[in-house]
Amino acid sequence: MKTKIAVTVGLLGSMLLLYYSASGVSSKEAFINGRISTVLSPLPGQLVLADEVAPGHVVTAHQPLGSVMTTQANDQIPGLIAQKNTLEIELAGLDRQISGLDRRLQVYQGQQRQYVAESQTQQQLGEKQSAATWMQLKEELSAITAQAAFSKQQFRSYEDLYRQHVISRIEYEQRKSDTQVMQASQQAKAAELHQRLLDVSAAKSGLQLTGPRTLDAPQQNQRDLALTIESMKQERLQLIARQQATTQSIQEVATLLNSRRQAVLSSLSDGVIWDVGEENGASVQPGSPIVRVLDCRTRWVEAFFDEADADRLHPGMKVTVHLTTSSREQWSGTLKTLRAGSGRIVVGERDVQPPPEIARRQLPVKVLTAHIEIQWKETPDPASFCLAGRSVTVNI
Template sequence: MQAQPRQALPELSDSEVKPRSFLTSLMLVLISGGLIILSGRLLYTKFTSVISRDAVINGTLININAPEEGIVTELPVKTGQEIIKDQTVLTLKNDRVSKLQVETINTRINEQQSQLERAQAQLQQQLALLQTLLEDQQNQSRLETFEAQNSVAQIEAEIKGAKSTYLVAQNKYNRSKFLRVEGALAQTQLDDATSELELAKNQVDSLEARLQAIRANEQAAKLGLSLSRSRSNYDPRIRLQEVQLQIADQRKAIQTLQQGIKDAKAELIQAKVDTDRKEKAVVKVPTSGVVWRLSAQPGQFVQQGTSLGQVLDCKRRWVDVFVDEQAVRSIHPGTPATIELYGLDSQVLQGRVTMIRSGMGRLAAGEDVAVPITPNLPRNSQVRVDLDPGTDKGNPNLLCYVGYTGRVTFKVK
């Protein structure tokens, strides 16, 4: 057969070729530009950031221990519930608390009260005796003054008579002396006159001395003093002083008893508070947070110090991150970090590096943590990232994201 000649393709005009070439070129340019930008971003990310291998959000747990032994009667909270500081989470009741301390203090108060009543009665008796002694002293002072005044009057009268006798004796002596000089009187008669004069003078001097002594006694009596003693050689005012000292000592003893009763009553109040606290202990949380775990149930008997549960302190959260030791060289304390949670695609948290631990072992938190961290593996470093203040805590049922895993990107220079 004779081969048929091939039909020639229709030729395209210049106007049809140019638009197609332009669109193709534009698409190639755009694709190339996108690839360049993507490559640039990948290179920028590679040189300016470090991406972790594993990361978990961790937090501090506060242990709640039983302050006393007892039976759990009230448990108004549940796991995952948000609580505030000093909120009651559990109530314990113990009907076996001993009240011996309260009874002992009550007995001591009753004994001291009886002693106080006896001391007060004795003080009243001493005060009555003091009043009697004061009245006796006043009466005695008046009697002594009256007696002294009478004695003074009597002695003054006697002195007046003695002075008169003295004047008579003096006149007789002068006359006898004149007659003796004239020779009309014997010497013996002059001597008798002289003796009478001296006797009269001595009597006047004696009476004046007695007058001074009696006046001294009178003045002492007016001042409440005594220059003489009683017939039994005992000063009656000493008894008054003794009673006054006894009253002062008794008042001090009463004050001591009153203070002892006051202290015992304060001790009794505290003992009753302690007893009530042991009979019904209310357990409160020391900080705000979320109930992480409850290990007690209503009706359960727990011993003192038994763990009742744990509270997660959402204010103290951080991220434990593991990165390659080669990459950790670019990370330093203060390096910004972005945390993307795997369980919540839209949740992104921000924080900064606070500690870096390379080598074997792990970075100990120094306190109970929600998620125990496994020891470092070789060629891995553990990094701690503290979340920024005000970081979203999420719903309480999410336990402030503690336990969630994610990926951490460190923004290095």
């Protein structure tokens, strides 16, 4: 009988030990945390918030939430106003210069078209004149050639008459000398005519073989005017570059002036408005918190465990998380960091310390604070503030 009791006691002890070793670790307290960014007032002044700015309102990154109208004197504003006025006067002067240059260019380009037309007419007339001169020279050359042939034939007749003793030797020599002079003159005239034919042929192609290169009046006017127009176009490009630079400077000064008069408040990230620190129309100072925005894409779980479970916890462990009020919604997560301490924590803080009620209940015992990354199944409803602050239970 005693043996049976001993066996039974031993079996119960083994079962209790097995149950204890198989049982998991659960968090004492845990909640869903999230990153909260604060929009601060950059200027002293009066706050003007947009109508839709209220807790629970969905916002996007860089979305304007309102503005702060400065109510204090700023020494930079008069200087910026004077600088802006000076730049605007300079811009007006550049506009007038460009307009005047455009009108002059229009006139010169009209003259250029006129000179081009005159040059074309001059060229056509020159081509006709060259053609007529070419025909005339060609006919003169033919006449000279015929005269040269006749002179040769006439000289041969004188030779026959001399051999027949019809004319004396003196007369023959005189006739011979006259014929040679005439032939030399005819050859010189033929060479001159041939050169003039070459000049006319070159002129028809716009070339010049002899003499200094010259341009007719329309061509010279056209060339001079083309250089003037090109110079004016370069001047116009420089004026336009100065105009663009001045316009950019005016915009920069205007932006700086507006920033000294009024500052636009905008969200730093996508999310939902967590709370509004100041009322519409309130007087605010630089650095005053205006709006806090919860980033629903950056959330995690802060969990607190009994320090007695320290040996059973280590970073990298897989955990399951569910809402304390409902176990139907569960998420998987990974234990990233562990630290010990006592104190408090609120939503939006990363410096994790346990809440005061745990410190009061377990005054002699410290707790472990765990930072847990969660694999969220879907984006929660922003109207519920993405579940930030909801109590959860973490099981390992």
